Amino acid sequence: MFSTSTATISFFFFLLISLAAIHAGDNGPSYSKLRHGYYSTTCPDAEITVKNVIRKNMIIDPRSAASVMRFQFHDCFVNGCDASMLLDDTPNMLGEKESLSNGGSLRSYEVIDEAKANLEQICPGVVSCADIIIMAARDAVLFSGGPDWAVKLGRKDSLTASQKDSDDIMPTPRANATYLLNLFQKFNLSAKDLVALSGSHSIGKARCFSIVFRLYNQSGSGLPDPAMNPEYRKKLDKLCPMPDGNLSVTVDLDSTPELFDNQYFKDLVNGKGSLNSDQTLFTLPETRKYVERFSRGEKEFYEAFVKGMIRLGDLQSGRSGEIRRNCRVVNQLVLGRRTEGVSRKTSLT
Incomplete structure (x- = not known):
């Protein structure tokens, strides 16, 4: 009978884990620890x-x-x-x-x-x-x-x-803020994360297909969203007429669609959100406070957006x-x- 020291056991356990990691290669688990500068030596450019x-x-x-x-x-x-x-x-x-x-x-x-x-x-x-x-x-x-x-x-x-x-x-563009809040919570993302990341709609466009629900049949009522700014509604009516309009026509998501800024939140405060999933952020109490804060402070929006993107990337x-x-x-x-x-x-x- 022979004895085995704790150090020897630890060494063989470490060796076993190391060999397993080596043999895993490119097909190993995808949850490797993320870090800054990951490619600094393997692909610096x-x-x-x-x-x-x-x-x-x-x-x-x-x-x-x-x-x-x-x-x-x-x-x-x-x-x-x-x-x-x-x-x-x-x-x-x-x-x-x-x-x-x-x-x-x-x-x-x-x-x-x-x-x-x-x-x-x-x-x-x-x-x-x-x-x-x-x-x-x-x-x-x-x-x-x-x-x-x-x-x-x-x-x-x-x-x-x-x-x-x-x-x-x-989610679809028809989703409301309550649905989105529940979805984000499943991923341990907060109401603040939801509103900040929705600010990604500071740039880009949406198709009429995604807008007509809010424009003509809010919540299945057959009526437009009462929170919609009347002048903005007239603009959307011309771009996305029903029933004969082209649902592939695109509409700006905010007033400055090529500039990443906090105009998106200012538009929501004024009832000019294009999508149902956007405008309802201003009607739900848990999210409205962040819409108002980001509409007043671009720097605060930027900081929250970056934190949200990092959490999402994790x-x-x-x-x-x-x-x-x-x-x-x-x-x-x-x-x-x-x-x-x-x-x-x-x-x-």
Whole structure:
């Protein structure tokens, strides 16, 4: 019989954990500890590369700023920030792109594709698509005149996506503030976080499809929202007439749609919110106080928005992940396509 010291047991336990981590590789858990400067040694130009792509695309299409910023919301709420929303459908999987809140609404996927392609040129297989979404959202806000902040990185990309999960979780523009407050609380996000992050609608546009509910059938009453500013209603009536209007026509989300500022909150105070999910923030007591505070203080809004984006970015699924080489497909499919291409070429020779 032999004895084993506590130190020896500890050493072998540490060795076992270390080997497990090594063998996990890119398919290990996606809930690795996030930190600032994650790519400082493995891909030091990662953040500037993403910044350059966002800046270039905003010059070409100013609306792309709001589009790529929205990706963080639509990705992180559905099973954590893992770029699941970027996956295309496959014969065996319905992804999130055509879910109720995403289909016909999300755009500018090609901006993320471009950032990923550029990163694959300089440091292949290093930077995750999930981290690109987080960086792109920050840069879109910054280049729209909003605040800057340091992002924590180190996420993995999911191996799957779920249209059902997106349908079950993501709210529609018809949602009211009470529904949104309950949703945010499920993710340990406060009423202040809800109002501050709703300030993302400081930039961008919405389709008439998302507005006519408030304009013509508030709460199923067949009547417009009584809180709507009369002059603003006349403006929307012209842009989104019913029943013969074009529901794809876009409407500014606030009075300064290309500038990230606190005008969004001033508009809500004056009954000029475009979406039901926006304007009801001013009618619910728990959220109204923050709308009023942010309408008076842009600096306070910026500080709360940054904190909210960081908290949102901390949401992780805990599922296995990888660093995708192409944000639209998992690596196994990319490898399969390459192998198939080689086989076809071989069969022709």
